[in-house]
Every structure is written in structure tokens, then in C-alpha cells.
Amino acid sequence: MGQVSTPIIALITACFTVISFGLQASTLAQVETPTPKNIIIMIGDGMGPAYTSAYRYYKDNPSTNEVEETVFDRLLVGTSSTYPAKESGYITDSAAAATALATGEKSYNGAISVNAQHQPLTTLFELAYKQGKKTGIAVTSQVNHATPAAFISHNESRRNYEQIAKSYLKSNTDVILGGGQRYFPKSLLQQFQSQGYQTLTNIEQLSSSSSKKVLGLFADVQLPWAIDDKQAQYLTQMTQHALKTLEQSPRGFVLLVEGSLIDWAGHDNDIATAMHELDEFASAIEVAEQYVRQNPQTLLLVTADHSTGGMTVAANGEYQWRPEILKSIAATPQAIATQAASEANWLTSVQSQLGIQLTEQELATLKVAYPHGEKAIHKVLKKLIDVRSNTGWTGNGHTGIDVQVFAKGAGSELFHGFQDNTEIAQKLFRLIQQQN
Ligand SMILES: [Zn+2]
Structure with a gap:
């Protein structure tokens, strides 16, 4: 076997340097994992x-x-x-x-x-x-x-x-x-x-x-x-x-x-x-x-x-999620329902607290629920928000x-x-x- 050529020695040295530096770095990292106070x-x-x-x-x-x-x-x-x-x-x-x-x-x-x-x-x-x-x-x-x-x-x-x-x-x-x-x-x-x-x-x-x-x-x-x-x-x-x-x-x-x-x-x-x-x-x-x-x-x-x-985040096969109503709503659906149940002008107040213009269908559903009281209104409001935002629950x-x-x-x-x-x-x- 002849002498190992200088470039190869240089390459081997370089490899060792990289390896040993790598080891050193990882050992250091272990040692230096800071302990939080x-x-x-x-x-x-x-x-x-x-x-x-x-x-x-x-x-x-x-x-x-x-x-x-x-x-x-x-x-x-x-x-x-x-x-x-x-x-x-x-x-x-x-x-x-x-x-x-x-x-x-x-x-x-x-x-x-x-x-x-x-x-x-x-x-x-x-x-x-x-x-x-x-x-x-x-x-x-x-x-x-x-x-x-x-x-x-x-x-x-x-x-x-x-x-x-x-x-x-x-x-x-x-x-x-x-x-x-x-x-x-x-x-x-x-x-x-x-x-x-x-x-x-x-x-x-x-x-x-x-x-x-x-x-x-x-x-x-x-x-x-x-x-x-x-x-x-x-x-x-x-x-x-x-x-x-x-x-x-x-x-x-x-x-x-x-x-x-x-x-x-x-x-x-x-x-x-x-x-x-x-x-x-x-x-x-x-x-x-x-x-x-x-x-x-x-x-x-x-x-x-x-x-x-x-x-x-999205439901019912529709590729949309619309968070707007979640930002415009002024109170929990529960609080809105409680207030509505005791108010004469309840539809206006529900609409303003939701921060949206209710559709004919939404108004109709709410009117059906109203005589059944707070609990029923609450349920309809949550459903309305789910449909508007297209949120699902299992x-x-x-x-x-x-x-x-x-x-x-x-x-x-x-x-x-x-x-x-x-x-x-x-x-x-x-x-x-x-x-x-
Ligand atoms: Zn829980």
C-alpha cells in the first residue's frame, strides 16, 4: 500500500473534527439544559x-x-x-x-x-x-x-x-x-x-x-x-x-x-x-x-x-367556517335567552345582542320556541349560532x-x-x- 494522499488525510481529519464537534455540542446541550427556577x-x-x-x-x-x-x-x-x-x-x-x-x-x-x-x-x-x-x-x-x-x-x-x-x-x-x-x-x-x-x-x-x-x-x-x-x-x-x-x-x-x-x-x-x-x-x-x-x-x-x-371547525359537508357571529354576539346565549324570556320586546333585543339581522327562518324558529321559555330559547340560539358559523359537535x-x-x-x-x-x-x- 502506498502513502495515503494528503487530500484524503485532510478529508478524514475534517470528518473527525465534524464528528467530535458534533458530540461535544450534543454533550454540551445535555449539560446545559437549563433548569428553570x-x-x-x-x-x-x-x-x-x-x-x-x-x-x-x-x-x-x-x-x-x-x-x-x-x-x-x-x-x-x-x-x-x-x-x-x-x-x-x-x-x-x-x-x-x-x-x-x-x-x-x-x-x-x-x-x-x-x-x-x-x-x-x-x-x-x-x-x-x-x-x-x-x-x-x-x-x-x-x-x-x-x-x-x-x-x-x-x-x-x-x-x-x-x-x-x-x-x-x-x-x-x-x-x-x-x-x-x-x-x-x-x-x-x-x-x-x-x-x-x-x-x-x-x-x-x-x-x-x-x-x-x-x-x-x-x-x-x-x-x-x-x-x-x-x-x-x-x-x-x-x-x-x-x-x-x-x-x-x-x-x-x-x-x-x-x-x-x-x-x-x-x-x-x-x-x-x-x-x-x-x-x-x-x-x-x-x-x-x-x-x-x-x-x-x-x-x-x-x-x-x-x-x-x-x-x-365546519360541519354538514359544507366547506366553510364563519366566525363573524362569534365576534358580534354581546353575551352568552344563556344570558340572551334569560333576558328575552322576561321582555316584551324580546325579538329586537335578541337581534341586537346577536349583532346580526335575523332571517325569516331564524325568526320563525325563535317564535316557535318562545312560549316554551328560557331553556327552549337558549337551545334555539345555540343552534342558530352553530348554523351561522357552521360549527359541529358530536x-x-x-x-x-x-x-x-x-x-x-x-x-x-x-x-x-x-x-x-x-x-x-x-x-x-x-x-x-x-x-x-
Ligand atoms: Zn369537562
Whole structure:
């Protein structure tokens, strides 16, 4: 064999350089996967992929050529399966899904962070507390509803609302914001106060509150629908306040934010209300996104617990989806129906609240429903909105479709691609444990 020619040696050297540089880079990447000091978990309850697609077209500016990107498009990194423990089949409820996201373990439908034997499973909040972090929640349902409950409490049933509310007292959760006054009687509120919590009942009190521990309950059960109270922006305000309060923690924080009512609108097959709830959730995500930009040692993780109602963007073989009526409508179909049922001049008021000119056929259908009262009017209004927008529904319950995962900030690359909902929590557990 003769001597290896110089160009070949140069080529081999070049290859080795590329390979070793590649190895080095990947090793570095592993070492340098940043450990977030703060974690913001945001759950759109019932927010399956059809909801975020619909939201894109709902938000689209019709006067431009392109379809504008939403915060969901901007932050999308992967997908997640949502099935509960096998004993409950393939379709999850919010309790089992929240248990998976809060503990990294699957359980039965109805379980609040307990296993099949009703033994408590360690939650992210408990681990965070052990690591010296502060924790908080901001939700639009009652604060003791399934999703937040799974992060704060343990119970064999999501329906034990009173027990769950009481258990929050010993949970070491610093910020608790949402609805649910009826589950926190005066005696319980006093116990919270004696543990250093400031208790609030009006969202306007938030801006002047500087307490490190706060229990803010702003409605008897759920907060007002976003569509009925457009100025309030409850979830955005609560998210801002939670961040402001928790960021004082030297060892960081874990915050759970839930757009709880997207699911409720889905159960009710109410697309107009759902889009407004999604809009409010998107605004809250933008607050968190901005926080991550300014505080890069923060991880923002957004997902859904399942999809609801089998909503479809277009229906009945027609290749159109028309969100205009969802923008012009002034209140929930329920509120419009309630008002109509008690008004003499009801047709004019319905028309003006829908923000459209009703067709002869629509008027006729409404007139037939009217004598049957509020419930019948409500049903006709929802149907009218579905037909106008060409929205479809397959039922009133949850569906088993995978949901999307959105992430930004420190450690966000861990969530790229497909994963199970338990793996999302397992990754979050690892990130919290990594921190010294
Ligand atoms: Zn639901």
C-alpha cells in the first residue's frame, strides 16, 4: 500500500473534527439544559386541537391576505395523550387528567391525586414546597374544582368539594385565586386569615394587595363568563397578580393557571362562549410569555387535559367556517335567552345582542320556541349560532383525541414531540429535583 494522499488525510481529519464537534455540542446541550427556577403550568380545560384551530380563524383579521398567527401557533412544541388508568377506559375526566399532570401517575376518573387504593400521590406543588419554592393557582372555576384540586389536595372523589376546600388550609399554597365563595364559609376564611392569608372577595382588591399569602374568591362558584364581562379579564389579572406575588420567592415558584370554563362551554356545545373563554386564556398565556421573555430562568408549559364536545371547525359537508357571529354576539346565549324570556320586546333585543339581522327562518324558529321559555330559547340560539358559523359537535362529553403541548423558556425543549400526560409531570418533577 502506498502513502495515503494528503487530500484524503485532510478529508478524514475534517470528518473527525465534524464528528467530535458534533458530540461535544450534543454533550454540551445535555449539560446545559437549563433548569428553570420558576415553572408556570397553564391548562386549557377541554381545549382540544379543534379549539385552538377555531380560535385562529376567530382571531383572523379578514382584511389582510394572511391568517395571523396566534399565541398557540407561536408556542406549539408537541402533543400528549390523555387516557386515564386502564380501569377507567380511554376517555379521561378532568380529575384523572389533572392527577396525571400534577403527580406523573395515572389514576381513575374522579381521583384527586390519589391512586386506585386512595393513597395520596406526591404532587408537583408538594415537591416544589420541599425545595423551598412558593406555589399558587389562578383559575376561572371554583378554586376547589378538579384541576386545581389535584395540584393542591388529595381526595378519593372530585365531588367532595367541602373536604377539598378545607384541605387547602394545610396545603402551603401561597396564592389561591378564582371562584368558590360558597365552599369557604366564614369560619374557614377566619382559619385562613389566622394562617396569614389575606382573603379577598372582589377582583378590584387585587391591585392594592401586597400580601405574600392570598386567598381571593371572586364569585360564588365560577367566575363570570369572559363574554359577559369583557372588561374584567379575570384570568389575566389573576395571573399578573400571582406572578407579582410569587416572584418574591428567592428559590422560585410553581404557578398553575387554568382556563377552566373552556370545558364548560364545550359541554354546553356553546361555541361563542368557548371562543371568548379561549381568548381570555390566550391573553393570560401572553402575560406568562412576556414574563418568560423578561425572566429567562422560567419555564412556561401550556396544555389541555382533554377535548370536550367533539367540536368540529365546519360541519354538514359544507366547506366553510364563519366566525363573524362569534365576534358580534354581546353575551352568552344563556344570558340572551334569560333576558328575552322576561321582555316584551324580546325579538329586537335578541337581534341586537346577536349583532346580526335575523332571517325569516331564524325568526320563525325563535317564535316557535318562545312560549316554551328560557331553556327552549337558549337551545334555539345555540343552534342558530352553530348554523351561522357552521360549527359541529358530536356530543356533550369529553373525547379521547390527543391534545397539544406548548412551551417556552428554560427546559422547554424537553417537551418537544409526542408524550403521555404523565410524562409531562415526570419531566417537571425532574426539572424541580435538578435544582439545588
Ligand atoms: Zn369537562
